[in-house]
Amino acid sequence: MTKSRINSSDLLSGLELMIDSYQGKEQILGVNLNPVIVRLSCEEGCVKVIEMARRLGVTADTVRFYTRIKILKPGKNKTNGYREYSENDYNRLRFVLSARQLGFSVEDIQEILNHADKKKSPCPTVRRLIDQRLNETEQRFAETLQLRERMQQAVVEWSQKPDKVPTGHMICHLIEEFAQ
Amino acid sequence: MTKSRINSSDLLSGLELMIDSYQGKEQILGVNLNPVIVRLSCEEGCVKVIEMARRLGVTADTVRFYTRIKILKPGKNKTNGYREYSENDYNRLRFVLSARQLGFSVEDIQEILNHADKKKSPCPTVRRLIDQRLNETEQRFAETLQLRERMQQAVVEWSQKPDKVPTGHMICHLIEEFAQ
DNA sequence: CTTGACCTGTGTCTTGGACACAGGTGTAAG
């Protein structure tokens, strides 16, 4: 599990080579033309929160959020208390973001991860959950579509109507006369 | 402003006739064929929260919510502390519900009501706000549409794929192999 | 008198983070 020699195409993008040298104590060894980074400070290629966030294109707050709810379980540097995110955390977060893109809720994702953590196939759960979420999305889609049409029609109708001052019975004639 | 003789087609639906006799102390006067309800207990045709809610097809919690944030300002019965909603409150709530149907936020509605309460035309504000809200709705519509398509495509693709047990690199191949 | 339906105010919950805050840490410049 512990690698001292990182295969960048395996784990992360090529950017890693430049990134990793930022604040870590990694050293460039050898004199060959393709310098290879060896991590000396962190046993498992760990990174800090902001770096983790940057690698996956999210904010540090997002990483902290998933840490807070225990989807990510980084280690802790004993000397300074900083959290250390491993390759496993990276994989989990990448998974979480993919699942969010597919409309799964965070709670769904926790359920899926629980299955996977017990080495059981999460696929049946995934299939069941996406059916539910797709139904809800269809529902929201229909509602949003209808709302959009109502609003568009209101704008069109209102363009023909004058402004008015409110009366005892009418607060805004635009809104109240828009029957639908 | 104070009416002792309610014109039901003016203010409320015909249902009011039956409803009003529920818990109030109204009396049916006269011997004509169309009995007319005269309210004796409440000077301004006031009703209690649940009745107000029922008349507009919302829950009592919704009425309490708009009361809490001071969009509705019912009077208070001195003897029992119950809130008394007037015709004005009814008109305001009906307006609020119409505006919500058109995608205005509660804050928008407060701004609109502030104008109207100062006898100024809220129409320019209404036109400006609906442009904003319509833009946001178009945005959400596009996002919901895309999400729906992604989800639908996932369901289709996944129907051809088997379940799998997670590995060290892969939590759920369905989600992670769904590249898009 | 009791039951049950209604009423009150207040507080908390919902989503997926975003933002704030108080205080600790690491590093580079002066």
Next chain:
DNA sequence: CTTACACCTGTGTCCAAGACACAGGTCAAG
């Protein structure tokens, strides 16, 4: 060495529009 500044920690609060809960008061019917 000091100081500045960027980074880190945990915790708490906020968002929208109500929904729900809770403790206690009120009212009419049986």
